[in-house]
Amino acid sequence: MITPAVTPDPPYYAVIFTSVRTPGDHGYEEAAIEMLALASAQPGFLGFETARQEIGISGSYWRSLEAIRAWKEHATHRDAQSRATDWYASLRVRICRVVREYGF
Amino acid sequence: MITPAVTPDPPYYAVIFTSVRTPGDHGYEEAAIEMLALASAQPGFLGFETARQEIGISGSYWRSLEAIRAWKEHATHRDAQSRATDWYASLRVRICRVVREYGF
Numbered sequence: 001m002i003t004p005a006v007t008p009d010p011p012y013y014a015v016i017f018t019s020v021r022t023p024g025d026h027g028y029e030e031a032a033i034e035m036l037a038l039a040s041a042q043p044g045f046l047g048f049e050t051a052r053q054e055i056g057i058s059g060s061y062w063r064s065l066e067a068i069r070a071w072k073e074h075a076t077h078r079d080a081q082s083r084a085t086d087w088y089a090s091l092r093v094r095i096c097r098v099v100r101e102y103g104f
Numbered sequence: 105m106i107t108p109a110v111t112p113d114p115p116y117y118a119v120i121f122t123s124v125r126t127p128g129d130h131g132y133e134e135a136a137i138e139m140l141a142l143a144s145a146q147p148g149f150l151g152f153e154t155a156r157q158e159i160g161i162s163g164s165y166w167r168s169l170e171a172i173r174a175w176k177e178h179a180t181h182r183d184a185q186s187r188a189t190d191w192y193a194s195l196r197v198r199i200c201r202v203v204r205e206y207g208f
Contacts, residue, residue, distance in 0.1 A: 004194060018109070055108060094118065098200050103196035104192075
């Protein structure tokens with residue numbers, strides 16, 4: 001069964017990536033799969049969740065702000081970032097410190 | 105056009121609510137609409153985004169941790185929370201401080 005990401009006790013960090021797609025694929029699906037595989041292999045990566053209807057929301061979870069920064073500056077990821085306006089009509093990236101978590 | 109939530113300059117706070125639904129509605133759709141209307145009217149509410157595929161991810165944005173706590177303790181919202189296991193097979197609630205935001 002698919003479940004929410006399993007993350008350690010807080011504090012840790014989250015990137016909330018909210019977007020509206022442009023029409024058409026423009027290589028998006030392939031790049032998204034590649035970026036998730038690459039992100040998952042980065043030091044400090046903790047987990048990932050995503051869903052899209054009218055808007056898309058992804059949460060990626062990280063051990064530290066340094067881990068988020070290193071991923072942002074990864075060369076292959078920078079190449080993908082340079083194509084953002086091909087894929088997204090609008091996007092917001094929110095960098096967060098997770099201070100509390102609960103659930104079942 | 106639907107867009108990501110428009111939020112003020114950080115810092116502010118986010119609740120990332122990730123869930124997997126149970127089969128069937130069980131009054132969920134009606135309650136979800138009611139809860140969003142009610143949350144939107146609370147002091148300190150800043151915005152809301154949601155999408156669901158295999159999992160659902162919602163982000164709600166708030167001025168302060170106190171605003172999040174007050175909404176959590178709202179009587180009508182507590183009634184809804186008591187039905188969580190009717191609606192969700194699993195859920196994670198992550199309370200976050202948004203420290204940086206960018207986008208277009």
